[in-house]
Structures are given as structure tokens and as C-alpha cells.
Amino acid sequence: MTPAPAAGSAIPSQDTILVLDFGSQTAQLIARRVRDQQVFCQLVRHDLSAARIREINPKGLILSGGPASCYAPGAPQLDPGIFDLGIPILGICYGMQVSCRALGCEVKPGKSREFGHTEMHCDTDNALFKGLPKSFTTWMSHGDRVENLDTQFVVLAKTSDCPNAAIRHREKPIYGLQFHPEVSHTQHGEHLLGNFIRNICGCDGTWKISSFIEQQITEIRERVGKRRVICGLSGGVDSSVTAALLYQSIGSQLTCIFVDNGLLRKGEREQVEYEFSEHFKTDLHVVDAADRFLDALAGVSEPQAKRKAIGKTFIDVFKDEARQIDDAHFLAQGTLYPDVIESGGNPDGPSATIKYHHNVGGLPAELGFELIEPLRMLFKDEVRRMGQELGLPDGLIWRHPFPGPGLAVRCLGEITKARLDTLREADAVFTEELHETGTYRKVQQAFAVLLPLQTVGVMGDARTYEDVIALRSVDTDNFMTADWSKLPYDLLQRVSTKIINSVRGVNRVVYDISSKPPSTIEWE
Numbered sequence: 314m315t316p317a318p319a320a321g322s323a324i325p326s327q328d329t330i331l332v333l334d335f336g337s338q339t340a341q342l343i344a345r346r347v348r349d350q351q352v353f354c355q356l357v358r359h360d361l362s363a364a365r366i367r368e369i370n371p372k373g374l375i376l377s378g379g380p381a382s383c384y385a386p387g388a389p390q391l392d393p394g395i396f397d398l399g400i401p402i403l404g405i406c407y408g409m410q411v412s413c414r415a416l417g418c419e420v421k422p423g424k425s426r427e428f429g430h431t432e433m434h435c436d437t438d439n440a441l442f443k444g445l446p447k448s449f450t451t452w453m454s455h456g457d458r459v460e461n462l463d464t465q466f467v468v469l470a471k472t473s474d475c476p477n478a479a480i481r482h483r484e485k486p487i488y489g490l491q492f493h494p495e496v497s498h499t500q501h502g503e504h505l506l507g508n509f510i511r512n513i514c515g516c517d518g519t520w521k522i523s524s525f526i527e528q529q530i531t532e533i534r535e536r537v538g539k540r541r542v543i544c545g546l547s548g549g550v551d552s553s554v555t556a557a558l559l560y561q562s563i564g565s566q567l568t569c570i571f572v573d574n575g576l577l578r579k580g581e582r583e584q585v586e587y588e589f590s591e592h593f594k595t596d597l598h599v600v601d602a603a604d605r606f607l608d609a610l611a612g613v614s615e616p617q618a619k620r621k622a623i624g625k626t627f628i629d630v631f632k633d634e635a636r637q638i639d640d641a642h643f644l645a646q647g648t649l650y651p652d653v654i655e656s657g658g659n660p661d662g663p664s665a666t667i668k669y670h671h672n673v674g675g676l677p678a679e680l681g682f683e684l685i686e687p688l689r690m691l692f693k694d695e696v697r698r699m700g701q702e703l704g705l706p707d708g709l710i711w712r713h714p715f716p717g718p719g720l721a722v723r724c725l726g727e728i729t730k731a732r733l734d735t736l737r738e739a740d741a742v743f744t745e746e747l748h749e750t751g752t753y754r755k756v757q758q759a760f761a762v763l764l765p766l767q768t769v770g771v772m773g774d775a776r777t778y779e780d781v782i783a784l785r786s787v788d789t790d791n792f793m794t795a796d797w798s799k800l801p802y803d804l805l806q807r808v809s810t811k812i813i814n815s816v817r818g819v820n821r822v823v824y825d826i827s828s829k830p831p832s833t834i835e836w837e
């Protein structure tokens with residue numbers, strides 16, 4: 314696990330907001346919402362010292378939520394010196410509770426817990442709520458509450474269960490929200506964060522994704538020097554943007570490695586080979602490693618074990634390939650923030666491990682490379698904007714994400730070549746139909762899953778006992794939460810008929826109607 318950066322060594326020259334990360338699943342989403350308002354924002358450890366913060370000189374601090382209770386032994390705390398810096402502070406949920414406690418208020422378990430949508434009534438005669446309606450819906454997720462805050466704080470908003478839904482310090486620029494303005498379920502969350510960032514912190518809102526690209530290029534050049542970088546290239550948007558960034562930074566010191574792990578979609582290897590050697594003229598090594606991956610997966614059906622086996626095999630393959638390349642010191646990957654947070658990659662929280670993404674939690678302890686992951690703090694839609702800025706072709710930018718463990722985490726249960734072939738064919742039928750009907754670009758990720766069970770059917774008047782394919786399609790903007798796509802029935806019907814008619818061994822197709830949460834996008 315790699316810790317959230319201690320704000321690096323570089324001191325940003327532009328207006329900056331720091332998010333102190335107390336382990337919330339939405340901590341990075343806060344940072345992202347700030348960047349959406351064109352203000353540079355970085356996530357840092359929750360206990361970053363007041364002295365270091367003064368040195369970085371941010372315009373404002375936002376304290377994230379977190380799973381702990383701030384009064385519990387070992388719960389993450391902050392440096393109380395931050396309250397004397399004169400820098401505006403906005404505490405969100407745990408961030409508010411831990412601040413109030415550090416300032417001498419009491420925090421304890423509430424009589425009832427509040428989860429989900431909650432109507433809130435607020436006083437709009439202050440800088441934080443300026444321009445907002447007197448009541449609106451907020452999204453809550455807490456069990457603790459703050460008490461005895463009247464001597465220091467003024468209450469700005471209430472809900473029926475929470476008398477202190479928003480507060481302001483009487484003398485200092487410290488604000489607290491018991492709800493989450495960063496999630497899309499809170500109405501006017503963007504406006505509220507905008508009020509904090511612009512009116513209270515005084516940020517000018519001139520940061521752009523192009524500034525991020527320039528900053529990354531400078532940092533990569535400084536870090537790499539004259540050494541070589543190998544970049545794991547999958548043909549997906551994340552690694553393509555990573556490769557393009559590296560190419561702009563270090564040109565011919567870059568070698569891309571595409572691993573054919575035998576877990577790819579139909580025609581994928583050919584497409585990547587064509588695009589990257591013909592179109593981009595990159596130094597591309599294609600490694601045939603299907604047998605190595607299948608051997609590593611033989612007899613493995615538990616999802617986390619599959620991911621670990623795949624993460625390790627990827628690194629073994631990269632290492633072997635790197636032996637043929639002089640001075641391959643760095644390994645670049647297109648790791649994004651959701652990969653990090655779901656792998657439990659932020660130890661300061663501690664945020665929960667949902668699944669080991671092959672490129673983060675699935676990596677072996679002994680890597681043998683220094684990692685370069687320029688997109689580690691970003692979400693998919695921000696990466697797509699970078700891709701557009703870097704001039705990558707549209708087809709590549711809008712390709713549905715495909716996880717590194719590939720078909721292995723969609724072939725539930727045991728992995729065999731025959732089962733992978735069945736899944737590959739069914740998946741190709743689904744994707745082709747989405748393209749033909751112009752639906753592909755309307756949904757964010759769609760694929761087939763092969764279930765580890767067989768069911769009875771009747772085909773040509775005879776009994777069959779064959780595999781089940783599940784279709785999954787989701788609407789999402791950042792892959793942290795997602796809704797199932799309401800695909801037209803006639804499309805689903807055509808896909809089902811085509812799969813059952815053309816894919817041998819399948820006699821039933823079902824459609825997944827679960828959202829994330831509580832389900833995840835992939836089935837494993």
C-alpha cells in the first residue's frame with residue numbers, strides 16, 4: 314500500500330486547496346469536486362503538521378469524512394495547530410467531528426443514526442450558504458454527533474435528527490458540515506463547495522487540466538533523468554494517456570509493453586498492436602503470456618486469490634521483459650484513484666478494502682521497479698479530458714474500461730481456456746450489438762459474465778443443461794458509484810437470442826439490475 318502523499322516536496326505556485334484524508338471512500342471525490350471548480354486540489358495525510366501546511370500555503374483546508382469515531386482509541390486525529398493558521402477550514406462529517414473535539418466540544422454516539430437522503434433547513438445569511446434555498450436535500454452517513462458547541466460555534470443548519478447539520482466558528486474561519494456536499498445526492502453541493510472555495514478561501518478558479526499535464530511532464534522529466542521507463546500498456550484509456558504523457562516527457566526513453574494474458578476480449582490484441590505500432594509509432598513489445606497466466610490461475614476460483622495471482626504474473630512478465638531492455642528502472646502504470654481506494658490503498662483512513670485491483674493491492678511486495686503512476690489521484694472522466702487534451706483518438710478515449718485481470722474476473726469460478734472462449738464470444742455479441750445500435754457511447758461499461766452454474770433448457774425439442782451468461786451494463790461518471798443501464802428490451806432480446814444461437818454451450822442469458830453500491834460493477 315502506498316500512503317497518501319505528504320504533499321510531496323514541490324510547493325504549488327497556484328491557488329491550492331488541501332483535503333486532509335481521514336479515510337472516507339469519498340475523500341478523493343472532494344478533491345475532484347474542487348478541481349471541477351478549476352482550483353488545484355491535493356489529498357494529504359490527515360495528520361500533516363501545521364508547520365508543513367503553512368509552508369505549502371494553501372488557500373483552504375477541507376477535512377474529509379472517515380469510518381472511525383473520533384473519540385475511539387486510535388482514531389485518526391489532526392494537528393490542532395491548523396486552527397491557528399488563519400486558513401479557512403471546512404470539516405465534513407468526521408472532519409467536523411474531529412475538529413470540534415480538538416477544540417473542546419463533546420462528540421458522542423447520536424440517539425439515532427442518519428443514512429441517506431435527509432431534508433435540511435438552513436440559515437442562508439452567511440458566506441457558506443449564500444444563494445442557496447432555505448431547505449434542500451442532503452446526503453448523510455453518520456452515527457456520531459457533536460454537542461456543547463454553542464460557546465464556540467453558531468449553528469447554520471438543522472435536520473429533524475441533527476441539530477448541528479452545519480456550523481460556523483464564532484471567531485475563526487472554521488466551518489463544519491455533518492452531511493456530504495461532495496456526493497451527487499446532496500442538492501446544491503457544488504454551489505456550497507464553490508462558496509467555500511471562492512468566497513471564503515478566495516480562490517480565483519484558473520486551474521485547468523492542461524496545467525496538470527504540464528506539471529506532470531516536468532515532474533516526470535525530473536524524476537526519470539536519463540533512465541528508461543517501461544509502461545504497461547493495455548490499450549485502455551488510462552495506460553494510453555499514461556504512455557502519451559510519458560512520451561511527451563521523455564520521448565525515446567519509453568518502451569511500452571502489452572501483455573497478451575489470454576484474458577483479453579475478442580480481437581483486442583490485434584487492435585492494440587495495430588493502433589500503437591502503426592498509428593502511434595511507439596516502441597511496443599507484445600508479450601505472449603497466455604500460458605503463464607492460465608498456469609497461475611489453474612485451480613484458483615476465489616476472486617481475491619485470482620487477482621493476486623494475476624498481479625504477480627503481470628509483474629513477473631514485466632520483469633522478464635525488462636531484462637531485455639537496458640536500464641529499465643521505472644514501471645509506469647495507468648492506475649486511477651478508484652483502483653487505489655478500493656484496494657484499501659490509503660492507510661491513513663483506514664478505508665475498507667473492497668477488492669484488490671491487480672495493479673495496486675494485487676501487486677507483489679517485491680516489485681523490482683520504481684512505480685510511475687501520474688494518474689493515481691484522478692478519476693476516469695478527468696483522464697478522458699486529459700486524453701482529449703493530449704490529442705488521443707476518440708475511439709480510444711471512449712473505449713469502455715476493461716480491468717487488467719480481464720475475463721478472469723468475469724469467468725466466475727474456475728478458469729479454463731474453453732470457458733474463456735465461451736465468455737469471449739458472448740461478450741463480442743453484446744458489444745457488437747451495442748455498437749450497431751449506437752448504444753455503446755451511451756453507457757459507460759458493458760460486458761458479459763459467465764456464471765459458474767448450469768441450468769436446464771429445451772433446444773430443438775431436446776433437453777439441454779448448459780451455461781448461463783449474465784449481461785452487465787452501467788451508467789456512471791466516475792465508476793465509484795453506478796446505476797444499471799435501462800437498456801431497451803428489444804436490444805436485450807436480440808443479444809439474448811444471438812448469444813444462445815451462436816455461442817455453443819449457453820442456453821440462458823440474464824440481465825444484471827443491481828447498482829453500485831451495494832453491488833460492484835464487476836462480479837468478482
Ligand SMILES: Nc1ncnc2c1ncn2[C@@H]1O[C@H](COP(=O)(O)OP(=O)(O)OP(=O)(O)O)[C@@H](O)[C@H]1O
Nearest residue numbers: 545546547549550551552572646647714715716717
Ligand atoms: N494487458 C496488459 N498489458 C500491459 N499492461 C496492462 C495490461 N492490462 C492492464 N495493464 C496495466 O494495468 C493498468 C490498470 O489497468 P486498467 O484496466 O485499470 O487501465 P487501462 O486498461 O489503461 O484503462 P481502462 O480502465 O480504460 O481499461 C493499466 O493502465 C496498465 O498499466
Ligand SMILES: O=c1[nH]c(=O)c2[nH+]cn([C@@H]3O[C@H](COP(=O)(O)O)[C@@H](O)[C@H]3O)c2[nH]1
Nearest residue numbers: 669670671714715716717718792833834835
Ligand atoms: O485495472 C483494473 N484492475 C482491477 O483489478 C479491477 N477491478 C475492477 N476494475 C474496474 O474498476 C471499475 C470499478 O469496478 P468495481 O465496481 O467492480 O470495483 C470498473 O471499471 C472495473 O472494470 C479494475 N480495473
Ligand SMILES: NC(=O)CC[C@H](N)C(=O)O
Nearest residue numbers: 378379406407455456457
Ligand atoms: N461519514 C463519516 O464521516 C462518519 C463519521 C463517524 N464515523 C460517524 O459515524 O458519525
Ligand SMILES: [Mg+2]
Nearest residue numbers: 549715716717
Ligand atoms: Mg484496462
